[in-house]
Amino acid sequence: MVIFIGCAPSKIIKMHRLAAVLFYVLIVGNYNESLAGPTKSASPGSKAEDLETRCTGHCFSKMSSVMDYVAANQERWNTCQEITENVTRADKNQILIQMASLQEAVTNVKTSQEFQDVKLDRMDRQQMAMQESLPKAIPQDLEKKLGSMETQLAALQNELASMQININNHHLVSKDTQTSQASTQEVLSSLKDSLESKYIKLERQQIAMQESLKMTVVQDFEDKLSRTEAHLTRLENKLQSIQSKIDNHLTAISETLSKLNTKSIPPGFKLIGSRFFHIQEDIKLNWADAQDSCRRMGGYLASIQNREEFDAIVAKLDNSEKYFLGINDRDKKGDFVSVASGRPASFFKWFPDEPVYNYDQERCIAIQDGYMFVNNCTYKKRFICQTDDKI
Incomplete structure (x- = not known):
């Protein structure tokens, strides 16, 4: 304040x-x-x-x-x-x-x-x-052990009841013998005390066993959980290390391949799918001249290895034009081979009812509008080249 x-x-x-x-x-x-x-009226000067x-x-x-x-x-x-x-x-x-x-x-x-x-x-x-x-x-035999203990308790109770019956019968027979009666009472009392002591002891053992089991199970579970978490952590770290090594290795391979491709890929070829191709759109040649033109550029007339590669190439073509491929059956009709590898061609997507031979010169395969068909090898068409000789 x-x-x-x-x-x-x-x-x-x-x-x-x-x-x-x-x-x-x-x-x-x-x-x-x-x-x-009352006073006199004030004059103007009195104010x-x-x-x-x-x-x-x-x-x-x-x-x-x-x-x-x-x-x-x-x-x-x-x-x-x-x-x-x-x-x-x-x-x-x-x-x-x-x-x-x-x-x-x-x-x-x-x-x-x-x-x-x-x-x-x-x-x-x-x-x-x-x-x-x-x-x-919880151990699987726990219920069996508890059941065995209950069976033992039931047997003791039955034994006590049987002894009680025998003692009562003996008491009726020797009722007039006071000494025998006292002895019988002492024996009965001793047996009852013994049985009660065993029963209490068994109950205590059962309670102790249950408590010990609970603590053991909880402790074991916590230990297992801790060990599992530590193991998972180690595995995760190991996987991360392996992944890092793989990434580095792949990066190095990619850089190496990039350098190799840069050196070995002829000019004019572009990556389509997983391989390099050149689509000739400017000139038209017959099949033999197209093969020679591809060889001068450093490649071969192209063969197709699978559907994915075929679709990728077709997507870049003019559907109104025909393009020669490096697949032919000039040596034996119906046996189509790749001119690049000399092996049988691995992929075809024929136009309906193809191959159809109208003339004997129709021994070279061409592509138009997403389909293959046999065509006259002497006709002039656009063509497609590839860089490798493996397909």
């Missing part, structure tokens, strides 16, 4: 009291004047006479001191009001800062609570997983 010297409330109260006294003196003076009877002739000298002196006090302290009171307003404004700013800090604290508490909720959910899932795996961890 801040106290400003010169702005004490007691002085302000005293000022208000003096103003009240002044007001009271004026009222009393007017009242006494009215009791004195200008000062307060000292209209009031007694004592009244004027009191009023003068009050007015002097008010005039002397007016500036100080104004300053006090400004200071009070500044203090109020500073307090308001401080309250706003505290509210912002409180809001931030509430946000942090909410974030912490959300984190705790996530952690509790994870603990619940772990507990459920532990409960599900607990029956698997």
